[in-house]
Amino acid sequence: xxxxxxxxxxxxxxxxxxxxxxxxxxxxxxxxxxxxxxxxxxxxxxxxxxxxxxxxxxxxxxxxxxxxxxxxxxxxxxxxxxxxxxxxxxxxxxxxxxxxxxxxxxxxxxxxxxxxxxxxxxxxxxxxxxxxxxxxxxxxxxxxxxxxxxxxxxxxxxxxxxxxxxxxxxxxxxxxxxxxxxxxxxxxxxxxxxxxxxxxxxxxxxxxxxxxxxxxxxxx
Numbered sequence: 001x002x003x004x005x006x007x008x009x010x011x012x013x014x015x016x017x018x019x020x021x022x023x024x025x026x027x028x029x030x031x032x033x034x035x036x037x038x039x040x041x042x043x044x045x046x047x048x049x050x051x052x053x054x055x056x057x058x059x060x061x062x063x064x065x066x067x068x069x070x071x072x073x074x075x076x077x078x079x080x081x082x083x084x085x086x087x088x089x090x091x092x093x094x095x096x097x098x099x100x101x102x103x104x105x106x107x108x109x110x111x112x113x114x115x116x117x118x119x120x121x122x123x124x125x126x127x128x129x130x131x132x133x134x135x136x137x138x139x140x141x142x143x144x145x146x147x148x149x150x151x152x153x154x155x156x157x158x159x160x161x162x163x164x165x166x167x168x169x170x171x172x173x174x175x176x177x178x179x180x181x182x183x184x185x186x187x188x189x190x191x192x193x194x195x196x197x198x199x200x201x202x203x204x205x206x207x208x209x210x211x212x213x214x215x216x217x218x219x220x
Contacts, residue, residue, distance in 0.1 A: 059197040061181040063204035064145060070169075070176040072114070075206055078171070079117035082126035086119050090137030090156030092163045093189050103189035104135070104198055111202035119202070133205060135167045135198075145178030162186070165197065169205045179204035 078084065086108065091100050101121045108119040119133060134148040140155040148154070149170035163183040168175040181201045186194055 058184040059181065059193045059200070061179055061197065061200040061204050063179040063207065064177070066177045066207060067175070069171075070207075072208065074171075074176070075112065075169075076115050078128055078131035079112055080115050081117070082128070083118045083120050083123035084112075085123040085127050085132040086121050087132055087134045088121060088137075089134070089154040090139070092137045092159055092161075092186065094159035095189065100189070103194075107195045107198040108133075108202045111199055112206045113203070113208050115206075130172050132170050133167065133202075134170060135165055135201065137163060137165050139164070139166060145180065146175045148178070149173050149175050163194070163197070165201060167201045167205055177205045177207065 086101075086105065088097075088101060088104060091097065093100065093103070095103065105119060105121065112119075132149075136143075136148055136154050136156065138157040138161075140157050143154065143166065145166050145168050148166060148168040150173055163181075163186050165181045165183075166178070167181070168178040170176065179201055181197050181204075183191075183193055183197050188194070
């Protein structure tokens with residue numbers, strides 16, 4: 001699992017062995033708990049400073065483990081130099097469907113790293129029919145991300161309130177990758193946090209080998 005977005009203190013990975021390796025040794029007999037307690041104020045100041053520099057947002061994205069079948073070569077085959085179909089379910093702002101697509105699609109572009117593609121809800125005949133990206137906003141009933149790839153409508157909640165978006169990169173009826181994103185206080189389709197949410201969701205659905213190598217988390 002990987003976490004994207006800027007959410008102060010939210011989703012911060014705690015790796016005990018790495019933390020201890022970074023702590024200064026104060027002398028024999030000093031317990032690890034004592035060292036952690038001594039360092040907490042410094043860590044807190046560092047994290048708060050980082051949040052200030054990053055202009056903390058209220059959006060976050062958690063990517064699920066890609067399936068073993070997922071490869072970057074297949075991403076290039078599915079999307080390279082062609083249209084890639086996008087299916088949108090739900091409409092958290094109550095916009096006409098075409099207007100909502102216009103609010104979403106620009107922030108999906110150039111997020112499939114290393115692959116030149118056009119993500120669109122109206123693909124031309126260059127698109128490979130077996131592949132699509134699905135984003136479902138505020139699904140009304142509990143649904144696994146892997147189920148997003150099935151054809152047909154997905155019930156969603158009425159507009160308003162926080163946004164939960166579930167996404168998948170699909171081959172035929174199965175998900176190769178998936179992710180879930182949250183936006184606690186959406187301010188409308190032009191909200192920078194909403195745009196970041198869409199961008200981070202798209203990046204999370206197309207992980208690179210480099211990202212996997214440098215993840216470093218036990219459950220990454």
